[in-house]
Amino acid sequence: MRVVIGYGLAVICSYIVGAVLVSQGNISSIVELGFEITLQQRFDAASHDLMNMYGIYLPLIAIALLIAFAVAAFVIRRVPHLRLLGYILAGFVGMIAIHVILKQVLGLSGIAPTRTLLGLFAQGIAGALGGYSFCWVTRQNESDRSSG
Numbered sequence: 001m002r003v004v005i006g007y008g009l010a011v012i013c014s015y016i017v018g019a020v021l022v023s024q025g026n027i028s029s030i031v032e033l034g035f036e037i038t039l040q041q042r043f044d045a046a047s048h049d050l051m052n053m054y055g056i057y058l059p060l061i062a063i064a065l066l067i068a069f070a071v072a073a074f075v076i077r078r079v080p081h082l083r084l085l086g087y088i089l090a091g092f093v094g095m096i097a098i099h100v101i102l103k104q105v106l107g108l109s110g111i112a113p114t115r116t117l118l119g120l121f122a123q124g125i126a127g128a129l130g131g132y133s134f135c136w137v138t139r140q141n142e143s144d145r146s147s148g
Helices: 002-032 039-052 057-078 080-106 117-138 142-147
Strands: none
Touching (some): 002 080, 057 117
């Protein structure tokens, strides 16, 4: 049950952070054009993206993290002392893979900020936070390890 909860939390965490970073990346492009953006407009843009990207972006994140965490679990069985790093890297790579694969398959970047290295890295950070949350929720405490 811990794995299911951890996975769900990882997907939600990655989605929230990823969507907010997308909106701020888009706003950054607007600011570069010379427009002034208020803090309220930044919050409005972030909430708009959170409420409107879930239909497409959330399932992509769910699939990417499912694959990434499965691969990480396979590797971590052989090197359990790298569990935290493994899941953080899995989330990071999973989120970047979404955008790289979309670019290669469709020939376009569906999310504008990921056209830059910084924007792509920011999405990786969102995935890394999801990986961290998965690792944290699914950790076993000492009493669990000694009894099972």
